[in-house]
Amino acid sequence: MTDKPVPTPTPESAPFWTAARDEGRLAYQSCLNCARAQHYPRALCGHCGGKQLEWRQSSGRAVVYAATRVHIGLPSFKAEAPYDIVLVDVEEGFRMVLNVIGNPEDIAIGDAGRVVLRERDGTVLPQFERS
Amino acid sequence: MAGRMSAPARITGLGSTGAGDFETSTAMSLHAEAAFAAIADAGLLPHDIDAILGAYSLVEPQAMMATAFMEYSGLKPAIAMTISNAGATAAMMVMQAAMLVEQGYCRHVLVVAGDNRLSGLRSGAGAAIAALGAHKQWELPWGMTVPAAYALVASRYLHEYDVSPEQLAAIPVTQRRHASLHPLAHKRTPINVQDVLASRMIASPLRLLDCCPNSDGGAALIVSAADASKDTRAGGVAVLGAGQGNTHEYIVAAPSLTQFGCKQSAAQAFARASVAPGDIYVAEIYDSFTITLAVGLESMGLFEKGEAGQAAARGDLGLGGRLPCNTHGGLLSFGHSGAAGGLFHFVEAVEQLRGVCGERQVKDAELAFVHGDGGILGAHCSVILGRC
Numbered sequence: 436m437t438d439k440p441v442p443t444p445t446p447e448s449a450p451f452w453t454a455a456r457d458e459g460r461l462a463y464q465s466c467l468n469c470a471r472a473q474h475y476p477r478a479l480c481g482h483c484g485g486k487q488l489e490w491r492q493s494s495g496r497a498v499v500y501a502a503t504r505v506h507i508g509l510p511s512f513k514a515e516a517p518y519d520i521v522l523v524d525v526e527e528g529f530r531m532v533l534n535v536i537g538n539p540e541d542i543a544i545g546d547a548g549r550v551v552l553r554e555r556d557g558t559v560l561p562q563f564e565r566s
Numbered sequence: 567m568a569g570r571m572s573a574p575a576r577i578t579g580l581g582s583t584g585a586g587d588f589e590t591s592t593a594m595s596l597h598a599e600a601a602f603a604a605i606a607d608a609g610l611l612p613h614d615i616d617a618i619l620g621a622y623s624l625v626e627p628q629a630m631m632a633t634a635f636m637e638y639s640g641l642k643p644a645i646a647m648t649i650s651n652a653g654a655t656a657a658m659m660v661m662q663a664a665m666l667v668e669q670g671y672c673r674h675v676l677v678v679a680g681d682n683r684l685s686g687l688r689s690g691a692g693a694a695i696a697a698l699g700a701h702k703q704w705e706l707p708w709g710m711t712v713p714a715a716y717a718l719v720a721s722r723y724l725h726e727y728d729v730s731p732e733q734l735a736a737i738p739v740t741q742r743r744h745a746s747l748h749p750l751a752h753k754r755t756p757i758n759v760q761d762v763l764a765s766r767m768i769a770s771p772l773r774l775l776d777c778c779p780n781s782d783g784g785a786a787l788i789v790s791a792a793d794a795s796k797d798t799r800a801g802g803v804a805v806l807g808a809g810q811g812n813t814h815e816y817i818v819a820a821p822s823l824t825q826f827g828c829k830q831s832a833a834q835a836f837a838r839a840s841v842a843p844g845d846i847y848v849a850e851i852y853d854s855f856t857i858t859l860a861v862g863l864e865s866m867g868l869f870e871k872g873e874a875g876q877a878a879a880r881g882d883l884g885l886g887g888r889l890p891c892n893t894h895g896g897l898l899s900f901g902h903s904g905a906a907g908g909l910f911h912f913v914e915a916v917e918q919l920r921g922v923c924g925e926r927q928v929k930d931a932e933l934a935f936v937h938g939d940g941g942i943l944g945a946h947c948s949v950i951l952g953r954c
Contacts, residue, residue, distance in 0.1 A: 442703040475818065478647045488586045492703075503717035505709060505769040510693060512709040517767075520714050522817070532705045536825055544725045560707060 439511040441542040441558045448476045450490050455552050456559040461493040461528055474529035495550040497523040497563065500530065502542045523563050525550060575664035576795040576802030576954065578674070579608025579788030582913045584658070584750025585781035585901025589685050593623040594638045595679030596784030596906070602641065603678070604676065604786035609799030615718040615788075616672040617645035619659045619750050620680040622903030624694050625686035635678065645672055652699075653852050654810075654940030656908025656945035661808035663789035673794035679905035680784025687780070695780070700943055701816040713777055715817040715942040717769035720857040724771060727872025731771065735762035736878035737856045738775045738898050743894025744885065747925045752781045752901030776856040781901030785909035787916070804921045806933075806950045807842065809834025813945040827946040828865035828937065835935075839950035843867045846950075847931040848918045849889055850911035852939040853896040862937055863891070885926060893918060893926045908938045912949075919953045 436474055444452040454462035464473050468485030501522040505512070512518055519535040519542045531550065535542050548565040581603030583596055597620075605612060618641060628634040632646040645666065649658050656679065663675035687694060700710035723729075737761055745751035755773060765774040787797070788930030795802040811827025811834075814820045836842060843866050851866075853859040860874035868889055869877050882888040894900045894914035897907045915934040917923050934951045 439709070440702070440706045441708050445703070448703060475701075481819075500723045503714055503721055503769045503771075504767075505711070505714045505717070506767045508709045508711050508769065509697070517711075517770075518709055520708055520710060520718065520769075522718055522823075524899060530818060532701075532708050532840040534708050534709060539629075544721065558707075 437511040439509070439556065443526050447478050452477055458562050459552055461552065461556060461561060462490050463527060464488045465491045470477040472476065472528040474531055480505050491527070493527050493550070497550050499542065499544050499546040499563070500524045502544055504540070504542070504560050523550065531561060533561055536562055536564040539565065552559055570670055570806055570838060571859065573668070573792035574666045575792050575805045575918050576792060577787050577912070578790040578795050578798035578800065578802035579604040579610065580916055581786040582750060582910065582911050583680070583784045584908065585752040585783035587684050588682060588782040589920045591682040591685060591782050593626040593681050593686070596682060596782065596874070597635050597678050599640050600664045600680055600784035600786035601676055601678045606789070608674070610674060610788065610797070612641055614674050615641055615665070615676045615795070616643045617666055617675040617741065618643050619631065619663055619934065620646070620648045620676045621655045621659065622650045622812045624683050624904060625681055627822070633939050641676070643672070643676070651945050652940035653688040653854060653908055654938040654945040654947045655905040656912060657936060657938030657949050658810070658948065659806070660787065660789060660805060660912060660949050661810070663948055664808065667789060667791035667794070669799040669868055673791045676786060677788050677789055677909070678784070678786040679909055681906060682782040682784045683782045683848055683904055686782070693914060696706045698899055701818060702820050705816060711769070713772055713941070714769040716855045717915050718771045718817055719823050719861070719943060720740040722946045723857060723860065726824060729872055729875040731763060732759055733875030733879040734860065735759040736875065737859055738762050740878055740884045741853065741892050741896045742899045744893050744926060745899035748900060751895045751899055753899045770857055772857070778854050778897035778902040779905050783901055783903035783906050783910070785913055787909065787912055788848060800920065801954055804918050804952045804954050806945065807835045807837070807839030808949045809838065811946045815941050817942045820944065826865065826943045827860060828862050828948070830928040831946040832839060832866050832937070833947040835950050837935055839952070840892070840949065841933055841950050846889065846933050846935045848915065848928040849894070849935045850895060851891060851910065851937040852908060853892055853898050854902065854939070858943065859892070860898070861943060866935065885928065890928045893923065893928065894949035910914045911938070912938050914950050919951060
């Protein structure tokens with residue numbers, strides 16, 4: 436059984452992963468120039484090109500924007516198939532790709548919930564938990 | 567905006583191995599077979615080729631595909647460049663080739679791609695391709711694959727528009743019917759709507775028959791300068807206009823799941839060609855999945871948002887319909903060999919304009935629209951071709 440892919444932190448994303456692993460916080464970048472949030476983290480603001488970005492904590496409140504149940508996916512996910520992948524819009528104005536706690540069959544666009552942090556095989560990852 | 571070139575580039579030669587399971591093929595041998603067929607089809611000799619544009623291969627990746635093919639084949643053009651934009655590559659290669667000859671850098675450009683992704687990778691192909699379209703840090707860890715990413719788009723499409731799975735299933739059914747009329751297509755056995763809806767679920771709502779197969783194959787075009795096309799056998803088909811629209815690499819960063827760069831690429835191509843969507847006789851539009859075609863068609867401006875499924879169910883996209891589409895079967899049924907997949911669309915478009923498609927022929931076809939889409943609907947290039 437192959438191991439599931441794990442994210443490799445980069446200098447840009449290290450604060451995200453450190454906050455997740457050590458502080459149980461969902462962190463995101465906020466641009467001090469245009470006030471927009473962004474995910475994934477970058478060395479500059481992807482909206483306005485600004486270089487002054489601040490890390491903030493997200494409430495985690497999110498809504499499902501798109502959803503699929505993957506039956507034939509990555510080989511390392513075979514045991515979990517079918518598994519949900521969702522695109523969620525988080526309250527502060529950014530979007531994430533996540534799996535869904537419990538892999539509900541009826542996951543749907545518009546479902547509300549929260550981004551939560553869960554350990555998977557020793558790595559803390561954000562996931563979506565329906566309300 | 568600049569309009570049509572006064573002496574547009576012409577596609578003067580075609581080569582295609584067809585698509586299928588070619589056990590003894592290699593990426594390079596497929597390139598060679600298609601390339602030399604195209605040169606011969608144009609009535610040219612190898613030394614007439616003064617530029618090569620190459621693409622990419624999963625089985626034999628190269629740092630410089632065009633240059634690697636030069637080394638393999640013995641062709642010796644001064645200009646050799648490689649374009650790697652996933653599914654948009656073929657259309658971008660044609661756009662680039664047209665620019666080269668129109669600018670006077672060269673007279674005959676060889677545009678070539680090929681890959682033995684079926685016989686070369688077997689079950690490994692799916693895994694290799696699946697992982698390519700997912701961001702390693704922000705998507706792959708959650709099990710993202712290319713079909714899953716397109717399924718997310720399809721989920722949003724079904725949420726926003728009143729269209730049934732039966733209507734959308736008419737798309738792969740129509741294309742399979744077209745492929746059954748093409749001797750070189752990979753998948754030719756007719757299917758019906760029930761077959762599509764009963765095929766195994768890959769990532770909801772996309773089923774197996776909503777997804778293109780992996781095929782071995784290679785294809786090539788010769789793009790010639792207008793005045794050089796008189797040296798060729800058939801004179802050629804004009805590249806009247808091209809356009810692009812690019813927005814993202816990964817689905818997590820897509821600015822929209824319902825509006826894509828194909829709108830812009832088609833608008834630019836039509837404007838440069840001085841052609842309206844309603845003037846098009848036949849369309850060859852990238853169709854990695856059913857949803858890819860639906861979204862692409864609607865961006866052309868010929869069908870309203872959400873209407874592609876109904877149009878397919880009505881027969882609008884079939885031979886004899888309002889806008890015959892993917893008359894060779896598309897990626898969904900003719901086959902998908904990587905960048906060559908997109909070139910198969912160009913080969914079919916040119917054959918339609920040459921009037922040599924036999925049972926697949928769209929009567930009196932004068933103008934064709936060809937579209938390529940790369941990544942997860944993130945890179946788009948549209949090209950308008952016209953009979954000379």
